[in-house]
Amino acid sequence: MAGVRAAQKEKTRRALIQAAMNQLSAEHGYASLSLREVAREAGIAPTSFYRHFQNxxxxxxxxxxxxxxxxxxxxxxxxxxxxxxxxxxxxxxxxxxxxxxxxxxxxxxxxxxxxxxxxxxxxxxxxxxxxxxxxxxxxxxxxxxxxxxxxxxxxxxxxxxxxxxxxxxxxxxxxxxxxxxxxxxxxxxxxxxxxxxxxxxxxxxxxxxx
Amino acid sequence: MAGVRAAQKEKTRRALIQAAMNQLSAEHGYASLSLREVAREAGIAPTSFYRHFQNxxxxxxxxxxxxxxxxxxxxxxxxxxxxxxxxxxxxxxxxxxxxxxxxxxxxxxxxxxxxxxxxxxxxxxxxxxxxxxxxxxxxxxxxxxxxxxxxxxxxxxxxxxxxxxxxxxxxxxxxxxxxxxxxxxxxxxxxxxxxxxxxxxxxxxxxxxx
DNA sequence: GCATTCAGTGAACACGTGTTCGCTCAATTT
DNA sequence: AAATTGAGCGAACACGTGTTCACTGAATGC
Incomplete structure (x- = not known):
């Protein structure tokens, strides 16, 4: 029960958060943030997004x-x-x-x-x-x-x-x-x-x- | 040269402007304004939009x-x-x-x-x-x-x-x-x-x- | 009256989107 | 050692998007 699994999950969760932040700029606001782009930047498949956030x-x-x-x-x-x-x-x-x-x-x-x-x-x-x-x-x-x-x-x-x-x-x-x-x-x-x-x-x- | 044509054009131009304004709300900002929706609300075909604005x-x-x-x-x-x-x-x-x-x-x-x-x-x-x-x-x-x-x-x-x-x-x-x-x-x-x-x-x- | 201009059209396109589903396979539990 | 859990995946879907193109038909210019 080293929690390897939980640690990895938290890691990609942070990656998603960081990816979303990286996409925010003056021209590209929160409204036009896309699940697929965020997932891509975080290095996971679009569908994996749902393992961390419902939306x-x-x-x-x-x-x-x-x-x-x-x-x-x-x-x-x-x-x-x-x-x-x-x-x-x-x-x-x-x-x-x-x-x-x-x-x-x-x-x-x-x-x-x-x-x-x-x-x-x-x-x-x-x-x-x-x-x-x-x-x-x-x-x-x-x-x-x-x-x-x-x-x-x-x-x-x-x-x-x-x-x-x-x-x-x-x-x-x-x-x-x-x-x-x-x-x-x-x-x-x-x-x-x-x-x-x-x-x-x-x-x-x-x-x-x- | 009564300008019937010009008057009509100006009219639908105003309609487009008004349509865009109607679509703006707290939940639906300028960023997510869509050409097609604006055209629909103005009562014209999407393609006709380009007769009035390039973008x-x-x-x-x-x-x-x-x-x-x-x-x-x-x-x-x-x-x-x-x-x-x-x-x-x-x-x-x-x-x-x-x-x-x-x-x-x-x-x-x-x-x-x-x-x-x-x-x-x-x-x-x-x-x-x-x-x-x-x-x-x-x-x-x-x-x-x-x-x-x-x-x-x-x-x-x-x-x-x-x-x-x-x-x-x-x-x-x-x-x-x-x-x-x-x-x-x-x-x-x-x-x-x-x-x-x-x-x-x-x-x-x-x-x-x- | 005839030719031209031009706002408005509908079909078609390539594309990005969110979301579903069943699958894999390593970490975890029993 | 066997059974279960769960993060990650790829295929597929329905849908809305911007933009193109050739066409129509009434207003305009000659």
Missing amino acids: MEELGLTLVDEGGLTLRQLLRQSRQQIAKGGSIIRASVTTFMEFVTNNTAIFRLLLQEKSGNSREFRLAVTREVEHFTAELVDYLVDEQQFAREVAELQADAIVRIVFSAGADALDADTKERQRLTEQTIAQLRIVARGAESMRQAAKTKELTAP | MEELGLTLVDEGGLTLRQLLRQSRQQIAKGGSIIRASVTTFMEFVTNNTAIFRLLLQEKSGNSREFRLAVTREVEHFTAELVDYLVDEQQFAREVAELQADAIVRIVFSAGADALDADTKERQRLTEQTIAQLRIVARGAESMRQAAKTKELTAP
């Missing part, structure tokens, strides 16, 4: 799950960078862009595939993004002492800006990506200032008309 | 052009609403969301199709979005007296937030759309405050160390 859909959902893991990893690494000191915003955005650059396939799914998918697929992506946003809200509340309501507005705005810039970064060269990074940092600073000013206003109001 | 690609680019027109119309209507007085941000966001609701197909192309298309298609979309952003920059510079640099940061952030929210609104029910609208308004206010505070900081700096 292309099921493979897609698996990929989104991988995306969720990547997002959590991104959060962890971001926190580590922040702990090292320096600008929180700069560290976060830089880490984010690094992750995008090094996991293009996954971020294509998370940032660019907003249409042309099954409802279930979109829900899965939304779930991961919402989880990410929720983590950011918690950070703003716990570490930055924002009121929950403002933190939610701010976090959602940040995620929209950063994810949108990330989507652009996927199809940009190094130089353009650098520009996007700096631009995003500056924009998040604007948002932070705005949120800060909301906090001040709320405090003032609280004192004058409690 | 599905060419139809797609035409649709993006329509999107550009819609964006310009949106800007005009937004300015009219602003001229009526009241909150500039509220008027703009409300108008935007109305347009999204009433032109779902076009905004699906502009807001949700970021991947799985030809390079040319993506460039066309980007061109329209950038034009929109440039108009917004001009507004912030001319009417709100922002420095160009800050205006560009702010405009890009606004477009990212609003377009992202618009993309979500496309697949939301009325109530959720209302929530998105209010949320977006609040977020733009945060951004406006942040940008304003940048302006103050710049001024101060200018006075203290010119």
